[in-house]
Amino acid sequence: MTTLTAVGLPPATGRAGFGGALRSEWTKIRSVRSTVWTLLATAIVTIGISTLFAWGSSGHTDIQDVPTFDPVRSAMFGIVFGQLVIVVIGAMTMSSEYATGMIRTSLTSMPRRGVVFGAKLSVFTGVALVTGLFCSFTSFFIGQAFFAKVSVHDFRGPVGAKGPGPAGHPVITIHDLSTTIGAPHVLQAVIGGGLYLAVSGLLAFGLAALLRHTAGAITAAIGVLFVTFIMAQFLPSDWAKHVDKWVPFFAGGQLWGLRKLGDGSIPMLSPWTGFAVFAAYAAAVIVAGAVLFKKRDA
Amino acid sequence: MIEASGLTKRYGERLAVDQLTFAVRPGQVTGFLGPNGAGKSTTMRMILGLDAPTAGSVTIDGKPLAAMAHPMREVGALLDAKAIHGGRSAYNHLLCLAQTNDLPKSRVAEVLELVGLSDVARKRSKGFSLGMGQRLGIAGALLGDPKVLMFDEPVNGLDPEGILWIRNLMKGLASEGRTVFVSSHLMSEMENTADHLIVIGQGRLISDCTVQEFIDRNSALQVRVRTTEPEKLAELVDTAGGRAKPGADGTLLVSGLDLTQVGDLAFDNGVRIHELSPLQASLEQAFMELTKDSVEFHATVPAAQLASADGKVEAGS
Numbered sequence: 001m002t003t004l005t006a007v008g009l010p011p012a013t014g015r016a017g018f019g020g021a022l023r024s025e026w027t028k029i030r031s032v033r034s035t036v037w038t039l040l041a042t043a044i045v046t047i048g049i050s051t052l053f054a055w056g057s058s059g060h061t062d063i064q065d066v067p068t069f070d071p072v073r074s075a076m077f078g079i080v081f082g083q084l085v086i087v088v089i090g091a092m093t094m095s096s097e098y099a100t101g102m103i104r105t106s107l108t109s110m111p112r113r114g115v116v117f118g119a120k121l122s123v124f125t126g127v128a129l130v131t132g133l134f135c136s137f138t139s140f141f142i143g144q145a146f147f148a149k150v151s152v153h154d155f156r157g158p159v160g161a162k163g164p165g166p167a168g169h170p171v172i173t174i175h176d177l178s179t180t181i182g183a184p185h186v187l188q189a190v191i192g193g194g195l196y197l198a199v200s201g202l203l204a205f206g207l208a209a210l211l212r213h214t215a216g217a218i219t220a221a222i223g224v225l226f227v228t229f230i231m232a233q234f235l236p237s238d239w240a241k242h243v244d245k246w247v248p249f250f251a252g253g254q255l256w257g258l259r260k261l262g263d264g265s266i267p268m269l270s271p272w273t274g275f276a277v278f279a280a281y282a283a284a285v286i287v288a289g290a291v292l293f294k295k296r297d298a
Numbered sequence: 299m300i301e302a303s304g305l306t307k308r309y310g311e312r313l314a315v316d317q318l319t320f321a322v323r324p325g326q327v328t329g330f331l332g333p334n335g336a337g338k339s340t341t342m343r344m345i346l347g348l349d350a351p352t353a354g355s356v357t358i359d360g361k362p363l364a365a366m367a368h369p370m371r372e373v374g375a376l377l378d379a380k381a382i383h384g385g386r387s388a389y390n391h392l393l394c395l396a397q398t399n400d401l402p403k404s405r406v407a408e409v410l411e412l413v414g415l416s417d418v419a420r421k422r423s424k425g426f427s428l429g430m431g432q433r434l435g436i437a438g439a440l441l442g443d444p445k446v447l448m449f450d451e452p453v454n455g456l457d458p459e460g461i462l463w464i465r466n467l468m469k470g471l472a473s474e475g476r477t478v479f480v481s482s483h484l485m486s487e488m489e490n491t492a493d494h495l496i497v498i499g500q501g502r503l504i505s506d507c508t509v510q511e512f513i514d515r516n517s518a519l520q521v522r523v524r525t526t527e528p529e530k531l532a533e534l535v536d537t538a539g540g541r542a543k544p545g546a547d548g549t550l551l552v553s554g555l556d557l558t559q560v561g562d563l564a565f566d567n568g569v570r571i572h573e574l575s576p577l578q579a580s581l582e583q584a585f586m587e588l589t590k591d592s593v594e595f596h597a598t599v600p601a602a603q604l605a606s607a608d609g610k611v612e613a614g615s
Contacts, residue, residue: 009405009443015367016399024397031390032383101381104348105438108375110398111347111364297349 021110021119029093029123038089039131043138046082046197050139051146053077058146061177063154071179072189073257075143076136079193083200083225086128090204091217093124094289098212103298113294117209121286124205128198136193136256140181147178185258192255192275199252199275200225203282209289224248224281237266245269252278299323299477300345300446304354307340307501314340316501317354322479322494324445327472329492329509330481333589337501338481339377342450345479346375358446370399370442377450379431384424388415388434391423396441409437429460436467446477453487465491485585499589516584521552521560524573531569538563551577 029035057074097103110116153170179186203224208217229249232240244250245268253261254274262268269277300322307315315337322328332338343349345356347363358366358373366372382391392406410416413433418426423434432452439447449468453461468491472478482488488495488509495512497505505512525531528550532542540554552560557576564571 010402012368012371014400016369020398020400024394027390027394027397028383028386031387031394032385034385096383100383101378102383104343104346104377104381105395106398107348108346108363108373108377109370109395109438109441111362111366111369113364116398295350297343 016110018115018119021115022122024110025116025119025123028120029127032096034092034096035089035127038085038092039127042082042085042089042131042197043135045085046076046078046135047138047142048078049081050076050078051142054139054143054146058150061150061152061175063152063156066152066175066177068259069177070257070259071144071147071177072140072186072193073259073261075147076139076190076193076256078139079136079197079256082135082197084222086131086197086201087204087221087225088218089131090124090128090201091208091214091221093120094205094208095212095214095217099214107298114290117290117293121202121205121290125198125202128201129194132197132201133191133194135197136190139193140190144178144180148176150175150177179258188271189256189258192271195275196252196256196278199279199282203248203285206282206285206287206289209293210285241266245274246277248278248281250274251281300356300358300479301360302341302345302354302356305341305344305351305356306353307337307344307349308352314501315344315351318498318501318503319354320496320503320506322446322477322496324477325472325475326493327468327478327480327491328494328496329488330479330496330498331485331488331585332481332483332498332504334483336483336498336589338483338498339450340501341498342375342377342448342479342481345448346373346377348377368399368442370395370401370444372442372444373446373448374439374442374444375448375450376432376435376439376452377448379428379435382423382431382434382438385422387420388423388426388437389419391434392438392441395438399442401441405441409440412440413437428455429457432456432460432464436464444476447471447479449478449480451481451483453482453484461487485582489582497585497588499591504588512584516588519553519556520577521555521557522573522575522577523550523552523560523564523571524548525550525564526570526572530567531564534563534567534569535560549573 054075054077061069097106106116107113152173152175154173155170181187181190200221204217204221207220208214211217211220225248228247232244232247232250235243244262244266250261251269251274254269255271260268268274302321303319305315305318306313318337318341330338330341340349344351345358345363356362363369363373386394388410389406392409393403396403396406407416407419410419413436415430415433415437418430423431426434436452439449447468449464452464456464468478468480472493480491492509494508495505496503497512507515522545523531528544528548531550535542535552535555538555538559540552540559542550542552545551555563557574561571561574
């Protein structure tokens with residue numbers, strides 16, 4: 001038992017704090033395979049679906065849609081599905097501690113719970129931002145490559161001197177509908193796509209701190225992000241004009257396109273106001289989660 | 299030193315821990331005994347600050363754990379060997395703990411060596427046996443070279459070699475002047491390991507004394523005598539103020555008189571004796587006796603009866 005004497009342990013200096021907790025949380029998040037797989041899945045789903053959608057648009061866009069064509073939102077369409085995957089990472093970052101019982105070990109080694117929560121939140125925010133921005137920028141550039149040559153279909157019959165196309169067949173012309181990152185509002189919208197994904201993940205992180213249950217948190221996050229959006233489609237229009245702008249997807253979604261979401265008949269929030277509302281939803285859930293994280297028996 | 303004062307935990311209607319006041323001192327192994335559900339784990343969780351007490355307080359060297367500059371250098375605990383993320387390797391599990399207290403990476407390799415897990419350090423702990431998981435948990439507890447160590451039922455499910463290893467480890471840690479607090483529901487385990495005992499039942503303190511005091515207080519000494527004239531000796535014991543009752547295979551169990559008194563009594567009266575030996579009621583019996591009123595769940599049908607009932611069913615059909 002003489003080996004118990006700690007040979008490699010230098011005398012303590014200072015006080016264990018946020019820096020150590022950050023390093024610890026980074027070790028935690030990078031050292032489990034599920035993080036790597038779900039990050040990869042977020043990228044594949046977001047970029048993959050964006051690419052498919054852009055490819056489809058470039059092969060067939062109706063001439064009536066050309067004036068309202070949004071080359072940024074159309075390039076990042078996969079975000080709608082990517083948000084459903086990034087919530088899994090957000091939820092698991094927190095809930096896996098409870099699912100495995102690791103939380104008791106974590107809080108014994110660092111009983112200052114605010115430090116643990118803050119470090120976990122910071123590390124996940126970093127990971128989610130990098131993932132989100134990687135997805136939005138990659139999707140954007142792939143999309144512009146497709147949008148440089150869009151087959152625009154015209155079913156309207158006679159156009160100019162050319163006369164109508166063969167019966168039932170459109171006149172097809174090739175248009176360049178792409179934009180560049182330097183064009184007005186484009187950079188903001190592409191960054192907005194990354195932010196939207198990151199905040200979706202953070203919402204799930206907060207829900208997991210509240211519910212301490214992986215499946216519960218994921219279900220709740222999908223409910224907030226996706227189900228509210230679907231339900232909004234069925235609202236009578238006099239309700240919709242008051243409610244829709246507050247729906248998380250509509251509020252947060254304004255930022256990552258050049259044109260407003262929705263069909264234009266219903267008032268929507270401006271890009272940054274909408275995003276602030278979306279972020280406030282996530283913040284409220286995270287604050288509630290933090291309070292319970294500090295108070296509850298682990 | 300761990301000091302609890304009026305420590306109470308209530309879960310709804312149920313009082314899990316009821317006004318516990320005790321001190322766990324350094325330099326010895328203190329056993330924390332009680333039947334299942336007595337409140338041992340809850341008490342340990344409150345010591346670590348995982349659960350907040352409903353009333354009362356508990357401190358480690360005068361402070362709550364959360365106030366320590368480097369908590370892992372003060373307290374190391376193994377509450378549940380399964381309280382780890384199975385997808386993480388043993389090395390990374392210990393690394394993420396060490397980092398919270400600014401402990402050097404080299405210490406991780408050191409404790410892995412210490413518990414004998416160096417060869418599987420890079421393997422995910424999901425595949426570990428119970429014994430290996432227990433060793434990993436202990437490695438985590440030892441990371442900060444802490445002054446206070448707490449183990450909750452550390453030998454549960456371990457093989458004899460593992461039990462011996464943990465027992466020696468705890469004694470070694472105590473001999474280095476550390477505070478070692480270990481819970482168990484088995485008296486026999488504590489008998490071999492602990493110097494001091496804190497016994498609880500239904501959340502209440504039943505006994506707080508040294509193991510020797512516990513034995514002296516709770517196990518009446520008996521003398522076993524094998525003689526050719528049991529009736530005569532029994533009469534003599536009676537007259538001398540002791541009590542004698544027949545034991546197994548013709549022996550006589552004498553209480554109230556000690557070994558010398560029984561021997562002298564027989565010699566003086568010419569009773570031939572073939573065996574004269576001291577008998578100590580085991581601590582297990584004393585413990586069961588002491589906590590029998592506070593056991594939460596009693597088996598209503600004795601196991602033997604159940605077995606014979608089974609037999610009858612078979613015979614009848």
